[in-house]
Amino acid sequence: MDPKEYRGLFKEIVDGFSAYYVGEKKRFIKHQSTSDLVDFDQVYQMHFDRAIARGLPTEEEIFSDLEKEGVWSKSDDAEIETQKFYLQSLVKNKKNIYLKSALQRVNEQIKEAEEKLNELTSQKENLISNSSERYATNRANDFYMFNSFYKTQDLDEPLYTQEEFENISTKEVTTLVRIYNSFHTKFSEKKIQHLAIQDFYKIYYSFSESTMDFFGIPVVKLNNFQLNLLIYTRIFKNIFEMNDDIPDKIKKDPEALLDYANSSEAREEVKGKMNDSSSASTIVGATKEDLEELGMNTSNGTSLHEAAKKKGGSLSMKDLMDIGGV
Numbered sequence: 001m002d003p004k005e006y007r008g009l010f011k012e013i014v015d016g017f018s019a020y021y022v023g024e025k026k027r028f029i030k031h032q033s034t035s036d037l038v039d040f041d042q043v044y045q046m047h048f049d050r051a052i053a054r055g056l057p058t059e060e061e062i063f064s065d066l067e068k069e070g071v072w073s074k075s076d077d078a079e080i081e082t083q084k085f086y087l088q089s090l091v092k093n094k095k096n097i098y099l100k101s102a103l104q105r106v107n108e109q110i111k112e113a114e115e116k117l118n119e120l121t122s123q124k125e126n127l128i129s130n131s132s133e134r135y136a137t138n139r140a141n142d143f144y145m146f147n148s149f150y151k152t153q154d155l156d157e158p159l160y161t162q163e164e165f166e167n168i169s170t171k172e173v174t175t176l177v178r179i180y181n182s183f184h185t186k187f188s189e190k191k192i193q194h195l196a197i198q199d200f201y202k203i204y205y206s207f208s209e210s211t212m213d214f215f216g217i218p219v220v221k222l223n224n225f226q227l228n229l230l231i232y233t234r235i236f237k238n239i240f241e242m243n244d245d246i247p248d249k250i251k252k253d254p255e256a257l258l259d260y261a262n263s264s265e266a267r268e269e270v271k272g273k274m275n276d277s278s279s280a281s282t283i284v285g286a287t288k289e290d291l292e293e294l295g296m297n298t299s300n301g302t303s304l305h306e307a308a309k310k311k312g313g314s315l316s317m318k319d320l321m322d323i324g325g326v
Contacts, residue, residue, distance in 0.1 A: 001191070001194070003198055003199070003200055006194065006195045006198050006200075006201070007200065009186070009187070009191065009195055010195055010201065010229075012031075013031070013187075013192075013195075013225045013226055013229055014215065014226075015153075016030070016031045016155075016223055016226070017029060017030050017031060017150070017153055017155060018031070018183055018186070019153070020179050020182075020183065022149070022159070022175065022176070022179065023175075027149055027150065027151065027159055028149070028150045028151070028152065028153050028155065029148050029149060029150075029179075029180070029183050030148050030149075030150060030155050030223075031187075031223040031224065031225050031226070032144070032148060032223060032224060033221070033222065033223040033224060034220070034224075036144070036147075039143075039144075039147075040140050040143070040144050041140075043139070043140045043143045043144075044136045044137060044139075044140040045136070047135060047136040047139040047140060048132055048133065048135075048136035050136075051132035051135045051136055052132050056130065056131065056132040056135055057130070057131060057132065058131060058132050058133065059128045059131045059132075059133050059134075062127065062128050062130075062131055063127075063128075066127060071127070072124070072127060076120075076124070077124075079120060080117070080120045080121060080124065083113065083116055083117045083120055084117060086113055087110065087113040087114060087117055090106060090109055090110045090113060091110060093106075094106055094110075094259065094262055094263065095262040095263055096263070097263050103259050103263065107255075107259070142165075143165075145176065145177070145180050146158075146159070146160055146165050146168075146176065148180065149176065187225050189228065190254070192225065192228050192229050192232055193232050193236075193254035193255075194254055195229065196229060196232040196233050196235075196236050196254070197236050197251070197252065197254055197257065201233075202240075204233065205233060205236075205237040205240075208230060208233040208234050208237060209234070211230065214230060214233075215230075232254075235258075236254070236257065238261075239257055239258075239260070239261045242261075242264075243260065243261065243264060246260060247260075
């Protein structure tokens with residue numbers, strides 16, 4: 001997205017709604033808030049009770065039968081929990097990594113772990129498509145989606161009445177689902193992160209400590225997108241204020257900025273050791289780019305790879321300081 005598109009995204013977040021065409025008519029999608037989630041929970045419970053009354057099995061009952069049939073077992077659940085723990089450990093330990101090259105490898109491991117976890121959970125979820133919980137969730141999602149559409153930007157007249165909602169055609173459902181999915185993709189967490197570091201947006205940083213100064217409304221009245229934007233505004237404001245040496249190449253990359261901030265403590269510890277000529281610590285596998293981010297000058301043309309080979313595979317802090325001219 002270019003800055004113009006991010007400006008549009010910001011305007012919609014401030015307005016609290018987005019405009020879309022449903023057929024030939026302009027309609028409006030309300031940006032939902034915490035109170036809307038309460039409605040979701042109430043609708044879920046209503047449909048769950050109906051499903052139970054109609055004889056649909058619960059997830060617990062389904063898995064009990066599947067275990068007897070040998071289709072699913074407690075070891076399968078244990079594998080999911082193990083994968084979750086592994087993923088959480090990778091994310092938690094990122095803050096102890098100070099080399100950019102190592103961070104890139106860990107991010108690749110995190111992506112692979114997420115894909116593996118999604119695969120395992122999808123296998124499990126496919127087995128409970130006919131459960132009371134799944135039925136209630138689907139019906140509550142339908143309610144949440146349809147009640148997001150309004151006829152005017154004043155958001156005072158829903159696009160459908162309850163009766164119309166119950167009798168809507170399959171074609172209309174398909175159209176609305178497509179529009180709604182596109183709408184949510186537009187306001188993904190990653191897009192909001194990118195918005196929060198746009199140059200035009202940074203003038204708002206100084207107002208982000210007060211929701212009244214920023215949006216003109218108390219925090220409990222913020223919709224979900226406004227709340228996410230405010231949180232990331234504060235996060236990136238703090239990152240830019242607390243780090244004077246952020247490499248230019250990552251200033252437009254929110255994920256890299258977050259990694260940089262999370263590993264700042266470990267990076268400062270290494271820099272401290274670099275200033276101690278008696279330190280025997282080593283940096284294994286450091287690339288030229290890694291050293292540049294640590295503030296070391298590597299422009300003398302010395303090959304780190306060749307130097308490491310001569311030193312038995314790794315370089316001490318003193319070795320790196322000598323190579324970098326520190």
